[in-house]
Amino acid sequence: MGGWNPVSYEPVKDVFVYEFTTQQWRKGKDMPENRSFFAAGESGGRVFIAGGHDVSKNALSSAWVYDVREDKWAELTRMSQGRDECEGVVIGSEFWVVSGYGTESQGDFERSAEVYELGTSQWRRVEEAWNVTQCPKSCVGAGKDGNLFCWAESDSEVRVGACGIEMGGMTFLSGSAFQGGSQGFFLVKGQNGKLERIIKVPEEFSGFVQSGCFVEI
Known part of the structure; x- marks a missing residue:
């Protein structure tokens, strides 16, 4: 949904929907505005x-x-x-x-x-x-008290490019310790829980990620 034209780099209206039951993409109705x-x-x-x-x-x-x-x-x-x-x-x-x-x-x-x-x-x-x-993209978390917090400030291991998604009572979190550092993947329980590294990333996939997103399936 949305994004940029790869040639002009202008915002587009495109919408694409993936049907998991048929494993097919279909074109959705365009967004009313370019954004x-x-x-x-x-x-x-x-x-x-x-x-x-x-x-x-x-x-x-x-x-x-x-x-x-x-x-x-x-x-x-x-x-x-x-x-x-x-x-x-x-x-x-x-x-x-x-x-x-x-x-x-x-x-x-x-x-x-x-x-x-x-x-x-x-x-x-x-x-x-x-x-x-800082920019809130992909790093907004919601505490039990309803207050918002930034995952990038939760631990020095994910201070750059933090990206998280809730999975039951845990949060799957990724990020880097410094600009240009390799990406780490963690599970954390609660806003102030200790990060548990869950994946040792192979060297060929260990580069720095400037911006990312998660989808829970």
């Missing part, structure tokens, strides 16, 4: 997207929801501000759009978040939700 670096989250077979930037690198405040089975898009109300390079995470019945920055403040990441309540279809703004100054 890249946006927040996304899934709940009940619907994909929620918000923020990112357009072809002119303007930060977007618009939001949409895609029904995978119906192959239809529906527009949501806008967030209170544009948020480029924000991160999306679904917590219970809420779609959180974390941090990001405006068009004129590139790289100056917001500490606030915007929360879309799926039951009421309303946004609310949460100040001081992201108390770090």
Whole structure:
């Protein structure tokens, strides 16, 4: 969903859906707007997207929801501000759009978040939700108290390029100890749990990963 044109490097509208039962790809209905670096989250077979930037690198405040089975898009109300390079995470019945920055403040990441309540279809703004100054992409975690935290700050082994996904009561976490360092893979229990290295990475796969993502199947 989305991404860049490999020739022009401009944001695209493309949507592709992989059917696990048939092991086939199909073309979904295009996103209504070109966008890249946006927040996304899934709940009940619907994909929620918000923020990112357009072809002119303007930060977007618009939001949409895609029904995978119906192959239809529906527009949501806008967030209170544009948020480029924000991160999306679904917590219970809420779609959180974390941090990001405006068009004129590139790289100056917001500490606030915007929360879309799926039951009421309303946004609310949460100040001081992201108390770090780095990009939130792929490294947002949610503690038992509901507060957000950054996996990159949880341990020195994953301070660069941290990427995590919850798996039951554990989190599968990867990252590097320093810029250009080899990637490590860990399991961790809870926000402050000890990292347990689970995979010894073969040398041919041990390079540095600038940006990554996980999918739980």
